[in-house]
Amino acid sequence: MASSSGVLADKVAVVTGAGRGIGAAIAAKLAEMGAVAVLTARTRTTLQATAQSIAHAGGRAEIAECDVMDLHSVERFAQWVEKAFGRIDILVNNAGIGNSGPLHTMPPDQWDAVMNTNLRGVYYCIRSFAPMMIRAGSGEIINISSIAGKTALPNGAAYAASKWGLNGLSYSVAEELRAHNIRVSVVCPGSTNTDFGHQGKNTSKMLQPEDVAHVVTMLATQSPQSFASEVVLRPTQKP
């Protein structure tokens, strides 16, 4: 692997849901800081576009398709990462989907999709990548949750439940992996200007994907004795 410069020089950083939005911004920022950004999502074309813009900016990005809802897909992806790079230093579990409408009108398959992406998907990624970090004796796992994981979200009950679950998962796994020198932290952003679906909100007052990326890099560059385990990130003004 060619060596690069920057605070995260030659670190291998896997970002799920990196084809667009917050994940693309996180991957770009980590690459800008010297990491090899390994981008994954289900759609190859958006991954290619994100990787190209990272390369144009002088960063290194690799892509692989993976569906976080599918254990075999995640396991294959983890095996490929181990073979290609021999390590993973940073795992950002960012892939996520929303839902809208009252819970009692929600079809069960939509419930499954929200839970299987936002919660089960993170479990599958930790299950597949944590052993590599344990063997290396270090690692950084950053889960992208939401303020909806800390409060009520009418017409987004399944999404809120998945993110409340993700927060509980994050706090608990942090304790499990602490002894292995692996930090597990969670970022809870408010409304962020992406394709996520924000009907009627003022996009100019929202957080930008780069704001979330900035927090991720703060977490990934802490000193060894420091462990910021949770960041709640709000827009200054209500959108």
Ligand SMILES: NC(=O)c1ccc[n+]([C@@H]2O[C@H](COP(=O)([O-])OP(=O)(O)OC[C@H]3O[C@@H](n4cnc5c(N)ncnc54)[C@H](OP(=O)(O)O)[C@@H]3O)[C@@H](O)[C@H]2O)c1
């Ligand atoms: N935007 C907000 O206001 C906001 C606020 C707080 C938290 N968040 C959280 O931030 C994260 C990113 O949100 P975003 O706004 O950037 O969303 P987005 O623009 O819709 O992007 C979501 C990304 O996740 C990928 N993805 C979806 N399902 C996947 C699956 N099964 N396997 C692998 N990749 C999958 C998508 O690519 P493919 O469809 O190609 O797979 C896409 O690259 C989510 O976890 C979301 O809950 C967002």
